[in-house]
Amino acid sequence: MGTLEIKLSKSFEKDKSKTTVALEDVELTVKDGDFLCIIGPSGCGKTTLLRLVAGLDEPTSGNIALDGKRIMGPDSRKGMVFQEYSLFPWRTVIRNVSFGLEMQGKEKEESNEIARRYLKLVGLEQFETSYPHELSGGMRQRVAIARALANNPEILLMDEPFGSLDAQTRNALQIELLDIWKKEHLTILFVTHSVDEAVFLADKIAVMSRRPGKIKEVVEVELERPRDRTSPEANRIRTNILKKLEKERKGD
Amino acid sequence: MIKRTINFFKNRNIEIASLIGLIVIWQLVADYVVQRTLFLPSFTEVISALVRIIETGVLFTDIQTSLLHFGIGIGSALIVGIPIGVIMGWFTLGNRIFDPIVEILRPIPPLAWIPFALIWLGLTHTAAGFVVFVGAVFPIVINTYTGFKSTSRIYVEAAKVLGCVRDRDLISKVAFPSSMPSITAGIRIGMGVGWMCLVAAELFGVSRFGLGYKIWFHYSLHQMDFVLTYMLILGIIGLLIDKGFRFVVDTYLLKWRKGVVV
Structure with missing residues (x-):
């Protein structure tokens, strides 16, 4: 299960006199099993929205419900993969993946077993005793995905997880992520600034306006999977979304 | 081999x-x-002095005594310094409580504490240990604090979304290991300062043994060959302690940083 209902506003107080409205009346529903990408001009509050869902920030008004239960703070129901490398450098790969399980109080044997399963899922089972600094960027993000999934979250939040990778690694990881999504029946909320990435990955693309961020439109991507990045239909959707974004950038 | x-x-x-x-x-x-031996004992005179104190076994008692003082000082500096650094680094309120105290006490030279060490603790090993403690504790506090302060936000947030939300867990599972390089550097500095305080701490006759005590004892007899011998031993043992600590840190505590260029 993993149905997410968002209805909120968020503003930040810089000092007493000045508040910035980051998100205004954002309404969005992510259905169980959906792969939803959020796209928008930079500074529109995409990351803020994801952090609110993760429970790392609190909305100023409104609320977020995951399977009908209100999100009150970070917990293991939401898994998150960050744009920056977030693996704990002092832990080996397997101990990174088993971190969440350890926190749940699972036995070492059991958590290692689960961790190994997810490492295998991302194809890194032979690196379990390596330290993060020994891995390449793409491998680190794979481990980060395994670590988020090992907790068996109801929704996986991804904040431009492939943003700092080179183009080829990025493509490879997108394909792997889709495989995992299908295999594990995940619900994924994915923030990106790349239209290509969104069109390749998502069932639905939520286009956000510039600050204060709102959901402008949710575009359904009805392309067959596996998708062809260069097909005319994909191009058509890309052009359509790029136009909307361009309009946002200029401000209509 | x-x-x-x-x-x-x-x-x-x-x-x-x-x-x-x-x-x-x-x-x-x-x-x-x-x-003139009084002004500068030669290398061979130092060697024969060294042979003398090894033969009589007195050197080993001296080393033991000094290590006892050092151990008391460093041990208590760790027990006191690390928790204070953690509290200051993690809790804003803790920082506001401890910071003024630390900042006022820190500039006082450790040796200025000797009179009180003797009044409070008498001519005991603990008094010498106390002076070493004062020398060692501040670098440990400051470095633990700095390490905690510079804990990357991304690690803390990553831990939180993995279900690690209690302060206790975040401190022990995230902030502490991530601060380890800074904390161990603080301990190294603290041990260096503590070792330097040792000579002065033993000066006042808390024991009839000890490397520092012997320097003053032989000075009063104008046996400068022995003075120089003990000086060199102080240097060599200080070096060995530092090397040993670095070895332990690199092999066990900071294994994860091997190969990382900092």
Whole structure:
């Protein structure tokens, strides 16, 4: 299960006199099993929205419900993969993946077993005793995905997880992520600034306006999977979304 | 083993030549220029003094005593310093409570505490340990604090979304290991300062043994060859403690940083 209902506003107080409205009346529903990408001009509050869902920030008004239960703070129901490398450098790969399980109080044997399963899922089972600094960027993000999934979250939040990778690694990881999504029946909320990435990955693309961020439109991507990045239909959707974004950038 | 030893000498030939050169010059200057043991005991006189204190076994009692003082001081500096650094680094309120106290006490030279050490604790090993403690505790507090302060937000948030939300868990599972490089650097500095305070701490006769005490004891007898011998031993043991600590840290505590260029 993993149905997410968002209805909120968020503003930040810089000092007493000045508040910035980051998100205004954002309404969005992510259905169980959906792969939803959020796209928008930079500074529109995409990351803020994801952090609110993760429970790392609190909305100023409104609320977020995951399977009908209100999100009150970070917990293991939401898994998150960050744009920056977030693996704990002092832990080996397997101990990174088993971190969440350890926190749940699972036995070492059991958590290692689960961790190994997810490492295998991302194809890194032979690196379990390596330290993060020994891995390449793409491998680190794979481990980060395994670590988020090992907790068996109801929704996986991804904040431009492939943003700092080179183009080829990025493509490879997108394909792997889709495989995992299908295999594990995940619900994924994915923030990106790349239209290509969104069109390749998502069932639905939520286009956000510039600050204060709102959901402008949710575009359904009805392309067959596996998708062809260069097909005319994909191009058509890309052009359509790029136009909307361009309009946002200029401000209509 | 033999091969490794040979290799060691091969790779360190210049360092070894430098030390031998120093010893030769020292011996020549002492024998032919200064010509007075009181002003500069020669290398051979130091060696024979060393043989004397090894033969009588007194050196080992001295080392033991000094290590006891040092151990008391460093041990209590760790027990007190790390928790204070953690509280200051993690809790804003903790920082506001401890910061003024630490900042006022820190500039007081550790040796200025000797009178109170003697009044409070008498002529005991603990009094000497206390002076070492004062020297060692501040670098440990400051570095633990700095390490905690510079804990990357991304690690804390990553831990939180993995279900690690209690302060206790975040401190022990995230902030502490991520601060380890800074904390161990603080301990190293603290041990260095503590070792320097040792001589002064033993000056006042808390015990009839101890490397620092013996320096003053032999000085009062004008046996400068023994004074110099104990000085060199202080230097060498200080070096060994530092090397040993670095080895332990690199092999066990900071294994994860091997190969990381900082």
